[in-house]
Amino acid sequence: MTAILDVRNLKVYYRTPMGFVKAVDGVSFDVRKGEVFGIAGESGCGKSTLVHSLILRKPPMIHMGGEAIFKGRDLMKLSKEEERKIKYTELSIIPQYAMNALNPTKKIKDIVWDLAREHGAEDREEVEKLLRERLRMVKLSDKVADMYPVELSGGMRQRATMVVSTLMNPDLLIADEITSALDVTTQRVVLELLHYFMKEGIVKSIIFVTHDLALLDKIADRVMVLYAGKVAEIGPTEEIIDSPAHPYTSLLIESLPKIGVHYKRAKLKGIPGTPISLLNPPKGCRFYPRCPYAMEVCQRVEPGVFSVGDDHIVACHLYGGEKNE
Incomplete structure (x- = not known):
């Protein structure tokens, strides 16, 4: 399937008096024509910074590297006039609030x-x-x-x-946390409307941003999980939900309530620790301070990207590198 958006090694930081906040730090993914691409992760993982950098980039947000090719043009290099021309006509956003x-x-x-x-x-x-x-x-x-x-x-x-x-x-619509302030009934209406927009050809592709993986299970074709400005995992939604590869994704899913399961039989699990500071992130894997499977190599070396299935990749030392040698 042809990609309408191809993002490669994108870095978007915030300039602060204390230094650069590395909110998006080397993120790569693509969005294909006719698909709903979900982006998930807890607050502060870089979801909104990532999508806003594509269409609403302004200080103190700074593009530090990488590219975002949309219909043959790098969004990071467009002039203000070129940005204005494509905004809402080719690339549009429903903002978080x-x-x-x-x-x-x-x-x-x-x-x-x-x-x-x-x-x-x-x-x-x-x-x-x-x-x-x-x-x-x-x-x-x-x-x-x-x-x-x-x-x-x-x-x-x-x-x-x-x-x-x-x-x-628009060819590509970004929906940034548009259900977070809505009750469950209205959330369902909004999701149905997005499906309807796709079916009627009003929009050709959608990026749907949320912290709630349960919502993505209802709307997205593929999902990218972000943690601390890095890609943890990308894959088909069903695989991500049913067979998560990254420890962070597994913990995210375990933190969600399940319909029909009594709280006495299955307690919700929180993710241990707290999100790291993006002013001075760890040298190796950014999740290792909170990861139940952390190894010595995780502290020293940033994990590469490994294939764990058809169209399913994960950035974790459990699937390659020194552990498997």
Whole structure:
């Protein structure tokens, strides 16, 4: 399957008075046409920094190396004008706090017209007609177009934001933690809408970012697990959930509640320790201070990437290197 986005050895740091925070430090992956690519990991692992660096990069965020080839162009080298042209038309994002992303002083139709006009639209009537059609598609009244964001409930604002972000049929949509502030019922609606956008060809591929692997099990084709700015594991969703290879992925899954299992029979397991400082990360594997399987080599040498199945890779010394020699 052809890749629409090919990221190689990407490094995105934050400049601080104490030094560089290595939030994304040598991450490589691809997103293929027609797939939902999930990115998971606990808070502070670099998920949002990674996706924002593709479309919303600004100080103190700094690109330190690597490339992100999107439809033949390196996103890290685009001019401000080139970025503006592809934003929302080819590459779009539903931000993490999507419910607060809409300008509260403007009606939905005015927000959309400003965006469409910036990208060359000249017929406001046609733009508003499309807006009202899309609102009905996501089970909202077309009267929402004439309302202010503050007049909408949280779930309605979330759906309205999704309409605004996808109105120009982007090739790649980034959904950054868009379900984290929603109840379970609304989460399901949002996931169904993303599936619908793909089915109808409104978007061609999706990057879905979350800390909740259970959500990815319902929507993603493949999953990348990040830890402390590094890739821990990438593979088909079913394999990642059912047969995780990296110790960190296993612990993440064990920390999730399971439906139908009484708490007296199976207690939830937390991940031991705390996330490391990205100002001064360990020399070897970044997970070794918290890993139950840590070996001496883990402290000295950063693990390479090993294949553990069809389209399934893991960065862990348990699968190669000195241990297997």
